[in-house]
Amino acid sequence: MFVKWLRENKVASGFMVIIRLYLGYEWLTAGWGKITGGFDASGFLKGAIGKATGEHPAVQSxxxxxxxxxxLPNVDLFNFLVPWGEFxxxxxxxxxxxxxxxALMGAAMNFAFMFSGTTSTNPQMVLLTIFILVAGYNAGxxxxxxxxxxxxxxxxxKKQKVNHPQMKTA
Known part of the structure; x- marks a missing residue:
């Protein structure tokens, strides 16, 4: 019932706008800060690797x-992908x-950050993103x-009609 409401209701669509704008602003500003601030992921990556040791590691092996x-060997690729992906x-x-x-790409980045031992706002952003993913078209x-x-x-x-002219549409 809730899923149907998220996918079809106009009020739900309005709520999705609010969630979209919040998440969009968070991603946009994080990405822009990295684009304009000389982002280098090597320190973050080394820190995450270091969190994989000890009795209760925060990062899985x-x-x-x-x-x-x-x-880490391809840090230049990540120095490009992370800021521009966020933006x-x-x-x-x-x-x-x-x-x-x-939203799916944002969730993938959130999970990558969490896998790397960083909590921050990532779980909250994943939770809000789930609503967008479930709402589907209604979210946009x-x-x-x-x-x-x-x-x-x-x-x-149209392409399907051209490729399969014998198919009739209702």
């Missing part, structure tokens, strides 16, 4: 191995453009998705 074996997720959420995809209905999603659906339907 499999994640620390990923950070040490892939992320673009923020813009997309604020504008309501490709909302569910942007008061945004650019109102125009983007029907356009894409129309293009896909």
């Amino acid at each position: 499999w994640w620390a191995q990923f950070l040490e074996g892939f992320a 673009l997720v923020g813009i997309a959420l604020i504008l309501g453009a490709f909302t569910t995809f942007a 209905k008061w945004g650019l998705d109102r125009y983007i999603i029907p356009f894409i659906r129309n293009k896909m339907a």
